[in-house]
Amino acid sequence: KNEVEQSPQNLTAQEGEFITINCSYSVGISALHWLQQHPGGGIVSLFMLSSGKKKHGRLIATINIQEKHSSLHITASHPRDSAVYICAVHSPRSNRDDKIIFGKGTRLHILP
Amino acid sequence: SAVISQKPSRDICQRGTSLTIQCQVDSQVTMMFWYRQQPGQSLTLIATANQGSEATYESGFVIDKFPISRPNLTFSTLTVSNMSPEDSSIYLCSSMKRKGFMNTEAFFGQGTRLTVV
Numbered sequence: 001k002n003e004v005e006q007s008p009q010n011l012t013a014q015e016g017e018f019i020t021i022n023c024s025y026s027v028g029i030s031a032l033h034w035l036q037q038h039p040g041g042g043i044v045s046l047f048m049l050s051s052g053k054k055k056h057g058r059l060i061a062t063i064n065i066q067e068k069h070s071s072l073h074i075t076a077s078h079p080r081d082s083a084v085y086i087c088a089v090h091s092p093r094s095n096r097d098d099k100i101i102f103g104k105g106t107r108l109h110i111l112p
Numbered sequence: 113s114a115v116i117s118q119k120p121s122r123d124i125c126q127r128g129t130s131l132t133i134q135c136q137v138d139s140q141v142t143m144m145f146w147y148r149q150q151p152g153q154s155l156t157l158i159a160t161a162n163q164g165s166e167a168t169y170e171s172g173f174v175i176d177k178f179p180i181s182r183p184n185l186t187f188s189t190l191t192v193s194n195m196s197p198e199d200s201s202i203y204l205c206s207s208m209k210r211k212g213f214m215n216t217e218a219f220f221g222q223g224t225r226l227t228v229v
Contacts, residue, residue, distance in 0.1 A: 002154075004154075031217070031218070033218060033220075035220060037202075037223070040121075040122065040225065041121075041122065041202045041223050041224075041225035042121060042222045042223055043202075043204060043220055043221070043222055043223040044222070045219065045220050048217065048218070086154075086155070088155075088218075090218055098143070098208060098218075099157070100145070100157070100206065100218055102147075102154045102155040102156075103154060104153070104154040105154065
């Protein structure tokens, strides 16, 4: 079982729909990242969370440390939101460098 | 926070050649890392770039294939050597900055899409 699981793997929705992408993890973490990977491969960091909720424009990210779960929401989705969204957790390791573990990503396609 | 500039963003290379990818951070960072994302797979750690010493490689990755340099606290390079089509992937650098006990921030480059023909 992967240490970071995302769902769904693929999501197609109509423009304007409310989108939710989920991330569950099984390791202890100090932070969680949501990344956006554009069709050309470029990667943009959207959020880094260690607790609670963050909002940036139409994007909202939440995390529940006790349940080891995070969600990324997109309100009023638009075709330009089409991308792969990657969840990555920041896992401290005693006496070693911290480790980042990536989920496999959720491929989102917003239809006009 | 820190900003990482990764170059090139993409390249198409001939098999047997080598490509060097650069990452420049706009501030001094403790750790820098290099990842590979093969088609349809998640990002996988190649190695940790240590300033002033040899990189630490993960299982399955070797220095001869992926030599790494880290001459200072703001810069690192990854070379993909003697490339074959199987090396076609996205390569990503990231960095970390310690802010205290159990408190480390991570930053990511933009990724390099490599196609080997």
